[in-house]
Amino acid sequence: MPPESPPAAAPAPDASVPSPPLQPGLLELFLAFAKMSLAGFGGVLVWARRSIVEQHRWMTAEEFNETFALCHFLPGPNIVNLSVVFGSRFRGIAGGLAAFAGLVGPPMVIATVLAALYARYGDIDILRRTLAGVACAAVGLLFAVVLKMMMPLLKRRDVTGLVILSAVFVAIGLIRWPLQSVLLVAIPLSIATTVLARRMVKS
Secondary structure: OOOOOOOOOOOOOOOOOOOOOOOOHHOOOOOOOHHHHHHHHOHHHHHHHHHHHHOOOOHHHHHHHHHHHHOOOOOOOHHHHHHHHHHHHHOOOOHHHHHHHHHHHHHHHHHHHHHHHHHHHOOOHHHHHHHHHHHHHHHHHHHHHHHHHHHHHOOOOOOHHHHHHHHHHHHHHOOOOOHHHHHHHHHHHHHHHHHHHHHHHHH
């Protein structure tokens, strides 16, 4: 009888196929957003992007930008909207509630304690100087995350996106036009140019 042939080796996994995104659990969502909120002195956006995109890789940079852009057009604080939308994306309503609780729970306790202390010791000069220093650091972190969020546009050489971004910045930041009026023009224009660009690529 011929000897049994050795079993065929299993094919090596195709490295070109992207791995599916990680699925955080409810506790992981709560702890992740709690860490963001506790680290986010002056704003959580910096730490939210770092945790979601760079540390846990739950979203790509483009997906984070698109989700955060959506949160701008929902009522309420943007970062709170982000926590609910992000948590709901992975774990439904329970995930949205877990991320929201992690984001607002710990800071609420700390802010309540600090408010009581500030009411008693707020007139101390060194405390005012400390708060001014924290404000400067928060502005620097905000500039850093804005530059990081612009990188996908720069890598894709998205000239149209950069032009719209600059126009919105000038209209709201420099000319001081009302936010609602600018968005009523910028949103349809951005959607139209994106759809047109995709049709041109397909054709």
